[in-house]
Amino acid sequence: MTWSGLLAFLLASLLLAMVPGVGTAMLLKQSVRGGRRGALATVAGMEVGVAFWAVAAALGLSVLLIANQVAYEVLRVVGVCVLLWFGAKALFGRHRGGDADRPEPTTGSGFRAGMLTNLANPKLAVFAISFLPQFVPPGSARWALVLLAALWVLVDTVWYLLIVALITRIIGWLGRTSIKRRLERISGAVLIALGIRLAVES
Structure with a gap:
């Protein structure tokens, strides 16, 4: 790969990471309850999911998923269920003692949420x-694709770390529990909408 090709790849990776979607909604949800630590754990989980599909694509393994319609549809159904589940928890979840008494999510739960969201994402x-x-030029060595996969994960991680810094700072400025709860509901509604869109898309 030439330097111009590498630069084009890095720029494309950044532009793709900047498109709002499931990752941004999930980070908002986790940041409201888990704070900075919860959001960072979610980013780590999300990037494990991205790395899995990136390396699978580089090694040619994910082609098997696309070639098998049944496997793809199963993964799509799982992805829909994951989005609807996390969205419903954020939108409708309540604690008997009130929002202030709801237990904060652990870093482990944030990591699992981020990883599961991306692992179950057929798109x-x-x-x-x-x-x-x-x-990469046709016939390139497999390691070239693996290197690009690693760079894609790196660019994606840097962007989401910037998002975490922005979200946690905004939430810190807002401060009020009622506003945080509204933000959590918004993130839940977005996740449910994305789940419905995934369900109806062919």
């Missing part, structure tokens, strides 16, 4: 297959 698998090979 991410399809995207990895179509995205990475565009930036």
Whole structure:
């Protein structure tokens, strides 16, 4: 790969990371209750999911998923259920003692939420297959795709760390529990909408 090709790849990776979607909604949800630590754990989990599909695409393994319609549909149903579950918890979840008494999510739960969201995302698998090979010449060694996969994860991580810094600072400025609860409901509604969209898309 040439330096111009590498620069184009890094720029494309950044632009793709900047598109709001499931990751941004999940980070908002986790930041409201888990704070900075919860959000960072969520980013770590999300990037494990991205790395899985990126490396699978680089090694040619995720092609098997796309070639098998049944496997793809199963993953899509799982992805829909995951989004609806996390969205419903954020939108409707309540604690008997009130919002102030609700236990904060642990870093482990944030990591699992982020990882599960991306592992169960069939669109991410399809995207990895179509995205990475565009930036290497035909017949290139497999390690070139693996390197691009690692760079994709790195760029994605840096962007989401910036998002975490912004979200946690805004939440810190707002301070009020009622406003935080509204933000959590907004993130839940977005996750449910994304789950419904994934369910109806062919």
